[in-house]
Amino acid sequence: MATTITPQSTATPTQRRRGIRDRAGDRRSRWDQKFSPYGFVAPFFIVFGAFGLYPLVWTAWVSVHHTELINADQMGGWAGFQNYVNLLHDSFFWNAFRNTVSLAILSAVPQLLMALGLAHLLNYKLRGSTFWRISVLAPFATSVAAATVVFAQLFNRDVGTVNYVLHTVFGISNVDFTNSKWPAQIAISTIVIWRWTGYNALIYLAAMQSIPNELYEAATVDGASQWRQFREVTIPSLRPTIIFTIIISTIGSIQLFGEPLLFSSGGTNAVTGGADRQYQTLAMYFYERGFNNGHLGRAAAVAWLMFLIIVIFVIINTLIARRMRDSE
Amino acid sequence: MFRTRKKAVALVSALAAVVLIASGCSSSSDNKSGGSSTTLKVRLFGTFGYKEAGLFDQYQKLHPNIKIDYTTVEQEATYWTALQTSLSSGAGLGDVQGIEVGRIAAVTSQLSDKFVDLNTLGASSLKDNFYAWKWQESMAGSKQLGLGTDIGPLAICYRTDLFKAAGLPTDPTQVSALWANGWDGYVAAGQQYKAHAKAGQYWTDTAGGMFNAVIGQSTNQYYDASGKLIADSNPAVKAAWDESMKVAAGGLSAKLSQFSTAWNVAFTTGTFATLACPSWMVGYIKSEAGAMSGQWNIANIPGGGGDWGGSYLSIPKGSKHQKEAYDLINWLTSAEQQAAVFKAVGNFPSNSKAAADPTVASATDKYFSGGTDPNNPVGAPIGKIFGDSAAKLQPAILGPHDGDVKNAISTAITRVETGRQSPDAAWNQLMTKDIPAAVGS
Numbered sequence: 001m002a003t004t005i006t007p008q009s010t011a012t013p014t015q016r017r018r019g020i021r022d023r024a025g026d027r028r029s030r031w032d033q034k035f036s037p038y039g040f041v042a043p044f045f046i047v048f049g050a051f052g053l054y055p056l057v058w059t060a061w062v063s064v065h066h067t068e069l070i071n072a073d074q075m076g077g078w079a080g081f082q083n084y085v086n087l088l089h090d091s092f093f094w095n096a097f098r099n100t101v102s103l104a105i106l107s108a109v110p111q112l113l114m115a116l117g118l119a120h121l122l123n124y125k126l127r128g129s130t131f132w133r134i135s136v137l138a139p140f141a142t143s144v145a146a147a148t149v150v151f152a153q154l155f156n157r158d159v160g161t162v163n164y165v166l167h168t169v170f171g172i173s174n175v176d177f178t179n180s181k182w183p184a185q186i187a188i189s190t191i192v193i194w195r196w197t198g199y200n201a202l203i204y205l206a207a208m209q210s211i212p213n214e215l216y217e218a219a220t221v222d223g224a225s226q227w228r229q230f231r232e233v234t235i236p237s238l239r240p241t242i243i244f245t246i247i248i249s250t251i252g253s254i255q256l257f258g259e260p261l262l263f264s265s266g267g268t269n270a271v272t273g274g275a276d277r278q279y280q281t282l283a284m285y286f287y288e289r290g291f292n293n294g295h296l297g298r299a300a301a302v303a304w305l306m307f308l309i310i311v312i313f314v315i316i317n318t319l320i321a322r323r324m325r326d327s328e
Numbered sequence: 329m330f331r332t333r334k335k336a337v338a339l340v341s342a343l344a345a346v347v348l349i350a351s352g353c354s355s356s357s358d359n360k361s362g363g364s365s366t367t368l369k370v371r372l373f374g375t376f377g378y379k380e381a382g383l384f385d386q387y388q389k390l391h392p393n394i395k396i397d398y399t400t401v402e403q404e405a406t407y408w409t410a411l412q413t414s415l416s417s418g419a420g421l422g423d424v425q426g427i428e429v430g431r432i433a434a435v436t437s438q439l440s441d442k443f444v445d446l447n448t449l450g451a452s453s454l455k456d457n458f459y460a461w462k463w464q465e466s467m468a469g470s471k472q473l474g475l476g477t478d479i480g481p482l483a484i485c486y487r488t489d490l491f492k493a494a495g496l497p498t499d500p501t502q503v504s505a506l507w508a509n510g511w512d513g514y515v516a517a518g519q520q521y522k523a524h525a526k527a528g529q530y531w532t533d534t535a536g537g538m539f540n541a542v543i544g545q546s547t548n549q550y551y552d553a554s555g556k557l558i559a560d561s562n563p564a565v566k567a568a569w570d571e572s573m574k575v576a577a578g579g580l581s582a583k584l585s586q587f588s589t590a591w592n593v594a595f596t597t598g599t600f601a602t603l604a605c606p607s608w609m610v611g612y613i614k615s616e617a618g619a620m621s622g623q624w625n626i627a628n629i630p631g632g633g634g635d636w637g638g639s640y641l642s643i644p645k646g647s648k649h650q651k652e653a654y655d656l657i658n659w660l661t662s663a664e665q666q667a668a669v670f671k672a673v674g675n676f677p678s679n680s681k682a683a684a685d686p687t688v689a690s691a692t693d694k695y696f697s698g699g700t701d702p703n704n705p706v707g708a709p710i711g712k713i714f715g716d717s718a719a720k721l722q723p724a725i726l727g728p729h730d731g732d733v734k735n736a737i738s739t740a741i742t743r744v745e746t747g748r749q750s751p752d753a754a755w756n757q758l759m760t761k762d763i764p765a766a767v768g769s
Contacts, residue, residue, distance in 0.1 A: 069409070069412045069413065069416070070412050070415075070416075070434060070438050070439065071416065071438060071439075072412070072413075072416035072417075073416045073417075091761075092761070092765070149589070152589065153589070156590055156593070157590065158528060158590075158593075158594070158597060158599055159593060159597060174528065176583065176746065178585070178590070179583060179742070179746040179748075180746075264585060264588060265588050265589035265590060266402065266403060266585070266587055266588035266589055266591075267584075267585025267586060267587055267588025267590075267591065268405075268536075268585055268586065268587070268735050268738045268739060268742075269585050269588075269738075269739055269742055270585075270588070271405075272739055275585075275739045275740070275742035275743045275746060275748065276743050276746075276748040276749065278748075289765075291409045291413075292405060292409065292732075292735075293732060293765070293766045293767075294412065295768075
């Protein structure tokens with residue numbers, strides 16, 4: 001964006017005609033070019049500093065104290081790393097971690113595969129293509145709470161539609177979705193998949209449309225089938241996009257909170273993710289310790305460990321991606 | 329012309345955006361006092377019954393310069409979290425905040441400096457109006473932090489149509505006689521129900537409700553008088569647990585989670601036939617299962633006595649209208665209004681004068697007329713049932729984390745009910761991990 005402007009051209013045409021050079025105007029103009037970019041990004045960074053960076057640092061500060069919600073204005077005693085050490089020995093924390101990982105895999109993998117397939121279908125010349133693309137995105141526009149509450153009703157043990165279908169078609173009766181482990185996790189993954197598939201499909205679609213047609217024509221000439229073309233032309237060209245969606249899905253899945261919390265639709269076992277913590281995620285464990293039991297210090301430690309876990313997963317993702325790219 | 333039109337459109341839409349944003353930022357704070365009205369923010373949970381009994385409208389008519397802004401949330405746990413957050417940050421507080429009995433000990437021990445001492449506003453003259461133990465529970469030293477709203481004397485609410493179909497009696501006197509010898513009789517009746525009931529119809533909603541009722545009949549619960557946690561050593565807790573296990577492990581429970589959406593739905597679908605009914609549950613049943621009028625009735629609680637629930641109204645120090653708020657809560661908790669609430673939603677008065685009111689003692693509820701002649705329904709005598717139960721009530725010793733311990737026990741009971749753990753394993757986990765994690769730091 002650097003421009004080379006000679007001093008004369010900063011004078012306006014009127015000023016040039018009159019032979020006047022506005023030195024203050026020059027300086028203003030130079031300052032404008034040098035500092036206005038910072039001015040344009042400042043709003044974002046101010047907001048980020050207030051609502052992103054400050055809470056991060058504050059949470060770290062709270063996590064090294066024994067802070068309680070009931071008197072959160074007093075910091076509580078110094079704890080050092082006691083909260084973190086306790087967490088590493090806490091079986092509930094690791095249970096939440098395992099649930100988060102299994103929910104992440106259960107929701108992200110089918111979602112991205114279906115999104116890929118959907119994008120491929122949407123790439124064809126369909127009639128009313130805008131309608132198809134918008135309806136695929138419609139679930140993304142719903143609110144997490146509303147969608148989860150409605151789905152929870154569908155999964156109701158006694159009167160839910162899903163149990164009705166399972167009973168009439170498969171003969172399985174009264175699956176208790178809110179009090180079980182794998183049925184609950186599959187149900188929650190269904191809600192997440194329903195919401196995010198369209199979004200990822202449109203991202204893949206946008207990337208697919210930038211693949212040059214010549215590649216497909218060459219592949220057809222070489223005698224490749226549709227499936228082979230998909231596997232060896234489309235997917236390699238989409239690699240950067242796929243990696244991007246995997247990273248975004250990973251980050252989103254590790255933060256999963258709304259769907260599992262509202263899945264029990266109220267009651268005493270909502271925040272524990274089922275009475276036996278069958279589907280309690282890390283974010284829910286954070287909320288339980290911090291706001292249900294009032295132990296803010298411990299909860300802050302959970303929050304920072306979550307952050308570290310996300311960073312580690314993203315690094316792993318990036319390393320795998322780089323190795324795949326280097327290997328070809 | 330095109331350029332000016334574009335400019336005009338841009339200007340108009342910018343103006344519209346500013347107007348929309350400005351109107352969206354309308355503040356909900358009260359008007360300036362001095363002639364114009366004062367808005368009192370009343371923040372409660374569950375069903376206190378004031379709106380249902382029309383008391384807010386009545387008060388606003390009596391005091392034209394007062395407006396009442398009332399909100400309530402169903403889950404008390406959510407409410408308590410929000411209240412603690414507001415008290416720590418000083419923002420978002422109401423002028424009147426409800427406090428549940430499971431939290432009042434935490435308020436008196438750790439939050440006494442954040443609530444107004446009502447004695448300074450004249451509450452000491454009200455002392456004799458309330459049950460002595462109810463008055464004492466909300467005191468922090470010599471400071472009175474709340475005025476009592478209701479108490480929770482116990483009964484059993486049951487579905488007369490389901491009882492009839494299973495061959496059990498439907499008349500309340502006969503039903504009460506089924507368990508006249510205590511909770512074992514209740515369990516036995518449950519097994520009899522199970523033998524005759526259809527699949528998917530259970531005796532009770534969750535053994536956790538029964539647990540709360542049983543422990544509510546004991547003076548010693550989770551804390552002793554010195555404030556020490558005794559949940560693991562108190563024989564009353566183990567006894568209540570063992571009794572609940574007969575229901576939980578015996579297939580008599582519908583394994584529902586109380587106050588969840590599925591539990592609300594189950595009131596109408598016949599998934600459970602009985603539930604432990606503190607007096608405030610009466611209003612809850614009527615609001616959740618309005619269409620089932622005439623299908624429910626009320627019997628005595630096995631063993632008699634016992635208390636589950638009850639609340640207080642308090643004024644946070646952050647309130648800008650403490651005097652007006654005090655006038656409101658004084659009026660709401662006085663005998664006449666507590667009697668009106670009882671007749672509307674069944675919350676039993678903590679005001680002893682109200683409890684002694686003959687209209688309270690003789691109150692009946694047509695909704696609970698199950699088992700009587702449908703052409704001439706006889707409502708259950710809720711005044712007598714809950715009044716007798718309240719007279720036998722032994723007040724319990726409270727502690728700061730009562731609510732958390734209660735929730736942990738409910739969760740452990742659900743683990744047993746749903747077959748995830750054996751009773752012994754659940755008890756062990758409860759005592760060694762769940763309760764220490766909830767209570768400790």
